[in-house]
Amino acid sequence: MQVAVINRSHHPLPAYQTEHAAGLDVRANLTEPVTLGPLQRALIPTGLFLEIPAGYEAQVRPRSGLAYKHGIGLVNSPGTIDADYRGEVKVLLVNLSNEEFVVNDGERVAQLVFARYEAIEWQEVAELSQTVRGAGGYGSTGTK
Known part of the structure; x- marks a missing residue:
């Protein structure tokens, strides 16, 4: 799959670090370092602008x-970049340490994984099919 990209950063394009890696760093x-204190978050620019093919998302x-x-994560993980978004890719980091x-x-702050998705149409029904699990929620499997 080819993805159109504008790179307004002074860094190379995101790359796979190993032969079978799923994500591109x-x-x-x-322009200057960003310091994240404990529990602080910041939107980190990448200088990248993508044209993702229809039917795909970038996670x-x-x-x-x-x-x-370092205890550094993403606030909305995984974040989704939709195929119709044309703005700069930014990464919402959080310091959990x-x-x-x-x-x-130039720090590698996240990875992008491209995934196909299906658009759905709702089918309203009066009831759902039965399963062994049924309505069992969090922590309900594996206990009897």
């Missing part, structure tokens, strides 16, 4: 290394 495009996901080493974290220009 996205870099911060900053913005956290980087496991930042999460494990007890220590400050500095985001520097």
Whole structure:
């Protein structure tokens, strides 16, 4: 699949870091570092503008290394970039640690995963089919 991209950053385009990686690492495009205190969040620009093909979305996901080493995640994970969005891709980071974290220009702050989706049409019915689970919610499976 080809995705049209405008790169207004001074960094290379997002890239897969290994042969079988699902996500492309996205870099911060900053004029100065951004410091995130504990529980603070910030919208980090990337300088990237995408034209995602219809029927696809780009999912913005956290980087496991930042999460494990520094407690840095995404507020809305995964974030969805819709096929009709043409603005700059920005990453909504949150610091879930007890220590400050500095985001520097060029830092790999998230990853993009492209996924196909299906648009649905609602079919209103009077009742749903029965299953073994039924209406059992959180924590209901595996207990008897």
